[in-house]
Amino acid sequence: xKKFIGLIVLAIMVVLPNHTKAAQYEFAISCPTKANGxxxxxxxxxxxxxxxxxxxxxxxxSGTTLSEMKATFTPADPKIVSLHSVxxxxxxxxxxxxxxxxTAYDVVxxxxxxxxxxxxEMELAKVIVDIKKARPTDNCxxxxxxxxxxxxxxxxxxxxxxxxxxxxxxxxxxxGTIVTEEQYTAECANNPQTGSFVPYMVIFAGxxxxxxxxxxxxxxxxxxxx
Numbered sequence: 001x002k003k004f005i006g007l008i009v010l011a012i013m014v015v016l017p018n019h020t021k022a023a024q025y026e027f028a029i030s031c032p033t034k035a036n037g038x039x040x041x042x043x044x045x046x047x048x049x050x051x052x053x054x055x056x057x058x059x060x061x062s063g064t065t066l067s068e069m070k071a072t073f074t075p076a077d078p079k080i081v082s083l084h085s086v087x088x089x090x091x092x093x094x095x096x097x098x099x100x101x102x103t104a105y106d107v108v109x110x111x112x113x114x115x116x117x118x119x120x121e122m123e124l125a126k127v128i129v130d131i132k133k134a135r136p137t138d139n140c141x142x143x144x145x146x147x148x149x150x151x152x153x154x155x156x157x158x159x160x161x162x163x164x165x166x167x168x169x170x171x172x173x174x175x176g177t178i179v180t181e182e183q184y185t186a187e188c189a190n191n192p193q194t195g196s197f198v199p200y201m202v203i204f205a206g207x208x209x210x211x212x213x214x215x216x217x218x219x220x221x222x223x224x225x226x
Contacts, residue, residue, distance in 0.1 A: 025066070026059040027146040028121070029156045037167035038176075039160045041131060041140070048133040051084065054158065056109075056124045056144065060117025067114040069148050073105040073127070074155075076141040083107075084128040091115065094125045164188035 031054035032040040043050035060066060073096070075081030083105045088094040092115075096107040109124055131140045145155040161176025164187065171184035179187070 024061045024064045024117070025146075025148060025153070026121075027144075027153055027156060028057040028059075029127075029144055029158055030055040030057050030123075031158055036170065037162055037165070039158065041160065047136065050131050052129050052131070054127045054129065055089075056127060056146075057121050058124050058146075059119065059121040060115075062117055062119045064117040065114045066117070066148065067111045069109050069124075069146060071107040071109070071147065072145040073107055074103070074143045074145070076139045076143075078103050080131060080133055080138050081140050081142050082130045082132075084130045085126075086128075087126045089123040089125055092124050 031052060034040045039052060041050040041052045056071065058066075073083050083096060083098075086094040086096045086107055088109060091111045091113055092109050093112070094107065094109050096105050098105050107125075115122070127144075129142065133140065139160075141157065141159045143155040143157050146153050159176075162172035163176050164174055164184070165172050166184070171179050171181055173179035173184055174187045
């Protein structure tokens with residue numbers, strides 16, 4: 001029985017992701033928004049071409065240091081959204097290139113000296129995003145996935161419209177329009193952005209896997225017992 005419990009603990013340790021860095025580093029994207037919480041894009045007279053400047057932010061726990069990181073900028077539609085520029089803030093220098101598939105941009109940020117966290121949020125870089133729509137309904141959302149070494153964090157989603165969100169008491173449906181509470185529930189109840197069951201599923205999978213291994217090992221033990 002002790003061996004069985006030990007196997008469960010070992011399986012959970014192997015299967016569960018390492019959350020240490022997630023606790024030390026908290027990334028965010030700060031973009032200008034309108035009063036209704038939607039992205040404030042500076043459109044031209046046609047209302048189809050525009051740009052928005054956002055900031056890549058980081059809050060590090062006190063004593064934590066960082067001198068280099070990477071991020072992947074991924075447009076929902078590369079034909080509509082493109083990365084115009086990335087400018088490092090303070091001691092940070094930034095470079096970026098479009099990947100070989102042409103579907104995303106690889107951003108590299110390096111600091112001339114290691115930066116030590118103080119528990120407060122700091123700006124790593126300013127990002128200017130160009131948007132060229134063919135139709136007003138075109139999707140100009142994008143995501144940013146920050147990475148430190150081989151550890152990548154949850155992608156940060158930036159939406160032009162409030163999709164399946166509640167902002168200032170207003171309900172926004174799957175199309176980004178204001179809807180009733182009932183319609184919001186019907187459209188967004190199964191929205192993957194709400195809830196977080198993955199860790200529990202991982203734990204469950206680890207326990208199931210360990211149980212199977214334990215049963216098989218017990219059978220093998222009985223088989224070769226003299």
